[in-house]
Amino acid sequence: MITAFPFSAIVGQADMKRAMILTAIDPGLGGVLVFGDRGTGKSTAVRALAALLPPIRQVAGCPVNSERAEDCPDWAALDSHEITERPTPVIDLPLGVTEDRVTGALDIERALTRGEKAFEPGLLARANRGYLYVDEVNLLEDHIVDLLLDVAQSGTNIVEREGLSVRHPARFVLVGSGNPEEGELRPQLLDRFGLSVEVRSPADIEERVEVIRRRHAYETDTTAFMERWGTEDARERDAILAARAALAQTGTPEAILTDCARLSVALGTDGLRGELTLLRAARALAAYDGAAQVAPVHLRTVAPLALSHRLRRDPLDEAGSGARVARAMAEVLG
Template sequence: MARFPFSAIVGQDEMKQALLIAAVDPAIGGVMVFGDRGTGKSTAARALASLLPPISAIQDCPYGCSKDDQARYPDVCGTGPLRKRPVPFVDLPLGATEDRVLGALDLERALRSGEKAFEPGLLAKAHRGFLYIDEINLLEDHLVDLLLDVAASGENVVEREGLSVRHPAKFVLIGSGNPEEGELRPQLLDRFGLSVEVRTPGDIESRVEIMRRCAAQEADSQGFADDWADEDAKVLRRVDRGRKRLVSVTIPDAVLHKAAELCMAVGADGLRGELTLMRAAKALAALEGAKTVGQAHLVAVAPSALRHRLRRDVLDETGSTARIERALDEVFA
């Protein structure tokens, strides 16, 4: 069955924007999507991964390395010519062990030939693609720590059972969860670049359109995908052009000052807020074809870049999104 087209997803504009920003600039630090069940969280992530163009990878490399990776990691990369392969999309199950995630000794090979060899884990398979964790708030804390460390450094280091392996592991980390089933620890949530709130559509028209499109996809998935192929191609061109423009997009000092003012106004902890706000606004500007980041880009990404970095205020229980909107009104008045 063909995957549900990214452009056919009804509504959820903030989630789609965050995923596109992460696709343009993976250094953003991943996307956390909290919201109701059945609102298209995993569908959107899978659709974006399948939409992106194939990557060029070393033919015999177990990590899907590029030529640049091969130069940096000659001991682990394979050999052979470059060949095209789909952008990886790896699901990390909640019950996964540390060995399954990081990689471990290849026991079958060790028993058969007595040779110590490394069996790559899920992080290796996700290199240059997406690592998706559903119900991440139920994942064991030590695994979340490991994942975030690897996502930040771009490489996985395994030293155990007589093995010492260092391999590339650059991926966009996407986590989703339902707040009713438990919250993610604040210090871990802060490590995600963007945080998105997804809600069940509140209008009849959107709900009816979702039913129509789901029914059409179930009846003829390939035909439905073909119907949306042109729209998906437009999204793909936006991402491709955005990646190429990203380096040349400039950020005026006035916009940087506004970003700092906004973070101070909402009481964001640390400096990750400013840095993520700057990167996300720059990526959005690149997506839209702008040469310079403007205040409109800053306003558009502020909720997703800052809502998970606010200190809890016992005197203000209106919610982080409402606090950010008030601060935007003050700073950009």
């Protein structure tokens, strides 16, 4: 079994790591879209974070990873109700995947051999309570992306076809990555992702050397490397779990609500999804920082993650989305 690279050992990419941590604290944020150069640690970060999190408890053999037997779907036909532990699931969704493979469909083998109408679960069932990772999401067919985002938001997968009527829980963090040179997502789909990050290959020589040094150490003596970074990962895990516990009690002053709305209006974002996501991300960051309530500094930190990908294109403004968000923050927050 290949050991995941330690999350704490990833060099740089602070925004990407912060976005991943925020979704681990509040999975309801709506997933993360990571656009940037190849080889910048996008898939490594997803697997590293999942490996860092504590294992999930589930009923043995439950196809949707349910923690309690009563939550496991009727069609699962469990052999026992034994509770086991397993790592947080990370499911890869390949390009060219069919809708049946994603949502599940009629089990043809059982239908032909036994004459039974049974459901064969898909990738959404396996990803429940974990992560669904889509590399090159901008090359995925739009109807599949629509489906993934709908299910990620509702938390339930519903299959109505071939005489089947099946529903099961499908609560997962959707992480999409891609290279903008190979095509962009439609604005309607961009808006549905909770957070967005742009990553670049490091330009600093020392940083690049450190990436090489750590990767070489990981590959040549994995055990020693994991021991070296195990303490850091344990500290990160404890901080995430503490933030999860504190999230519900994190206060939200009225002034923060006003600032969220003013930022969205200043940037011209459509609908209300932008400020709702901005507030959730700021609350998660405040809980992670151990703050009793959300402060403007939390809004400043997460606003580029929550709003940059929701901006309308302005042909008269040559500044990038990050610069536009920074300008709006200066106007609104001072």
